[in-house]
Structure formats: structure tokens, C-alpha cells
Amino acid sequence: MKLQLEKFGKTLISRELGSEAFKAFQPTLRELPKNEGLEIDFSGVFTLSPSWADEFLSPLLNQLDERLVLLPSDNLSVHATIRILEEANKQSFKMQP
Amino acid sequence: MEEKLLTISQAAEYLGVSLNTLRRWDESGKLVAIKKDGGTHRYYREKDLEIFTSDLMRFASEWIQDGIEFPGTFYCPTSSIFNARLTKMESALMQKPGFEKLYSLIVLIAGEIGDNSFAHNLGKWPDTAGIFFGYDLAKGIIVLADRGLGILETLRQVRPELPSHVVAVEVAFTEFISGRAPEKRGNGLKLVREVITNQPFDLFYISGDAEVRMKGSDKVFRVTRGQRIVRGCLAKIEF
Numbered sequence: 001m002k003l004q005l006e007k008f009g010k011t012l013i014s015r016e017l018g019s020e021a022f023k024a025f026q027p028t029l030r031e032l033p034k035n036e037g038l039e040i041d042f043s044g045v046f047t048l049s050p051s052w053a054d055e056f057l058s059p060l061l062n063q064l065d066e067r068l069v070l071l072p073s074d075n076l077s078v079h080a081t082i083r084i085l086e087e088a089n090k091q092s093f094k095m096q097p
Numbered sequence: 098m099e100e101k102l103l104t105i106s107q108a109a110e111y112l113g114v115s116l117n118t119l120r121r122w123d124e125s126g127k128l129v130a131i132k133k134d135g136g137t138h139r140y141y142r143e144k145d146l147e148i149f150t151s152d153l154m155r156f157a158s159e160w161i162q163d164g165i166e167f168p169g170t171f172y173c174p175t176s177s178i179f180n181a182r183l184t185k186m187e188s189a190l191m192q193k194p195g196f197e198k199l200y201s202l203i204v205l206i207a208g209e210i211g212d213n214s215f216a217h218n219l220g221k222w223p224d225t226a227g228i229f230f231g232y233d234l235a236k237g238i239i240v241l242a243d244r245g246l247g248i249l250e251t252l253r254q255v256r257p258e259l260p261s262h263v264v265a266v267e268v269a270f271t272e273f274i275s276g277r278a279p280e281k282r283g284n285g286l287k288l289v290r291e292v293i294t295n296q297p298f299d300l301f302y303i304s305g306d307a308e309v310r311m312k313g314s315d316k317v318f319r320v321t322r323g324q325r326i327v328r329g330c331l332a333k334i335e336f
Contacts, residue, residue, distance in 0.1 A: 011184045013208035014176055015216055046187055047204040050284045051212050077201035084288040088273050 001032050002071075006044030008056075013047065018055030025056075029063070038064055039096070042073035050081045050088075057082075058089055070095050102131060102140035111146055113169025153231040154333060157242035160229055161328045164244070167229060174227035176215040183208055186232055186239075193234055196336075202292050203239070203336055206300075207232075209285035210241050210332045218245035223328070237336045243329040248304040262305025267320045270309065290318050299335040303327050 005012070008021040032038060038060070042048065060068050070082065070093050086092050108130075109116050122128040123139060128149050130139030149168075156167035173179035183204060190200040207230075214228045222245060229242040245251075249265035252274065259265045268274055270290045274283045293300045293311045302309040308323040 011180070011187055011204065011208075013180055013183060013204075014212045016176065017180070046191070047201045047208065049205050049208045049212070050288050051209060051216075054284055074198075075201055076198055077205045080202060080205065080288060080292055084284050084291070088284045088287075 001028075001036060002039040002041055003028075004041045004044065005048075006042075010044060010046045012045060012052040012056075013049045015051040015055050018052035021052075022056045022059055029060075032067075037067040037069050039069045039071055041071045042075060042078045043071075045073075045075060045078065047077045048075070048081045049077065050084050053081045053085055054088070057093070058085055061089065061091060061093060066094055068094060072096060100142055100144070102133075103143060103146070105130065105139040105141070108139075108141040108146060111143075112150065113172070114166065118166055150231075151233060151236075153233065153238060153240040156231065157229045157240045157331055157333075158327070161242050161244050161331055162325070164224070171229050171231040172227060173211070173230050176212065179211050179215065179228060179230060182230055183211065186234070189234055199296065199336075202296055203298065203334065206289050206292055206298070206334055207239050207241060209289055210302075210330075210334075213285055214241070214243035214245055214330065217251045218243065218329075221246060239334040240332070241334075242331040245329040247327075247329050248307070261322075262307035262326075263320045263322050266302070266304055266307035266309060270318065270320070294318065297336065301333040301335075302330070303332075304330040 009017070012018065040057070072095070073079070082093060103111065105116055105119055109119055119128065119130070119139065123130040130141055132138065133140065150170070156171060159165040160167050173182060186207070187200060187204045190196055190203060193200070211228055211230060225244050229240065232239040247262070248269050249259060249262045252265045252268060253259050255274065256268070259268065270286045273287065289300070292298070294316050299312040300309060303323065304327070306323050306326045307320050309318070309320050311318060
């Protein structure tokens, strides 16, 4: 399953909204077959902050582990945010080359 | 041709303050009005209002230090208003030559600092809720400030032994710690420090009497003790 993150907005900044987005995504996530991965597509997102992403991507990584795959992005805030989340969580995201 | 003058009502709308505030500012000399031919009605040149609103640091410092009112155009009482204004700044910044890619890191920094103010002071604002958020993209400056609890008091909720503002600010910028434990938080200011270190941006940050100045090409993160103690936090980002 592919999730276009921009469906939650193009400027993904606050903790509060990241947490709301995670809750809103749960029903869709329940439909994800056990043997299928979830691909996160960052295209269309202007700014991703560590606060928003920590409320959305960190718990997804906990739930899905290797099944969570991040698609390539050339956005600088996406790169910086992923790096700090990996450091904070002491766990790497699986990236699609 | 004579320059068009704004009436006091138009000036109040432009600045987002009340008529009484403008009258007070005129009497105190803070923003002097023009009076035609010795009349009593107050008028303002648009250019003067532009110059008046350009001193973002003065408004932010006077507000957090002494509670002095500032033009309402810079006030974000809630995080949703802050988010809306940040999005507006983002669209303008991505049009700025040279910032086609860098814009997202600047928005990230401003977003993290502003969001921190709301997240850490929710339900605890000592007096005025909300933040000051002003920017001048032509000059390359963003100023954010709040009259909240400040870093020391926020972090003492989880680390009561923190001895000073300086140590608290150092912890906030270098460790994964949150003032909202047991919630897992506290990665924002670490990333702010990292981005400022690696990018052509400068940061001036104060909370209590702790100051962070990261400027120029050889940027080292260091917290020093300043001359004054301020309420809440104040940040100036330059690029």
C-alpha cells in the first residue's frame, strides 16, 4: 500500500496535527494485509518537521517495523527529519533506493 | 504629488491595534501621528507604518520583557493561527531566489520553535497565551517569542535538579529530553541546532538569562549567561 503523505497537508509541522493524522490513518492501516508493506511517498510535501513526523512515522515504525518503507525524496526537511528520528529512536527506517 | 495619508482607523487596521493604542503611542512618542494644519485628527504615512513595523526584535523583546503591546499582525494566539501564518510564509519563501530548496529547512526551524511554545505552555501560560511571529523575507529575518514558562521551568518538571537557565537551554538543544514526559518528545531543538550548524542560517535564542548565538561561518553551539533575564523564549533566525 502506498500512502501519499501530502493527503495530510503540505506543511506538516505540529505534534498535535501529527498525532491527529496518525489516529485518522488507523482505520486504513487496519486494512493493510499482514504480508504487505506500507510505502510512504513524500512527494508534494513542502515541509516535514520532526515533531509532526515523531507523532506519525515513529509509531508507524513501531507497528510495522520492516514493513514500513520510505520512498526517496529530494526535500531537505524530509532528509533532516528522518535523520533525527533515527537518532532519537535508535532505529533506522527502511528506505527504497 | 502629495503622499496619501491613512486615517487613524486605517492605520489601526494596518497594524492590528486599537485606536486607543495608536493615541497612546502618539502621546508617548512611540509612533507619532501627523496632524494637518494644527487640527486634532491623527494621520499616518504608509511608509512610516512600514518602517515602524520593521523592527521585529524590538517588538518581541519589549513584549516578553515588559509586556508592551505590539502590532496585532504579529500575534498568533493559537497554534492553528501560527500554522496558517507559517504556511503563508512558506509560500513566499519558496519564491525567493536561492531558497527554492532551503525554504523547507527554514520553515522547519521556525515551525519547531513556534510549536514548542504552544506544546510546552498549553494550559500553563502565565499571562498572555500565544506567540509573537514576525518575519521580513527581504531582509532574511524571522523573530519568534513567547511569554511562557521558559525552558528552565518546563524542563524542571522532568529534571528538578537543573541548576540554571544556561544548563536547561543546553540540555534542550543537545539531549533527547521532553518537558512533557512521559510523552516521548524533545527532538525539535536538537534538529534546529544541527540545521543551523550546517546551513547558512544564524540563530540568536534567549530563555531566562541563557543566550545562544550561532553566527557566521564558524558556528559553535554554546550557551552563555546574558545580562538580562527574559520571560519565556525569544528566537531570531537570520538567513
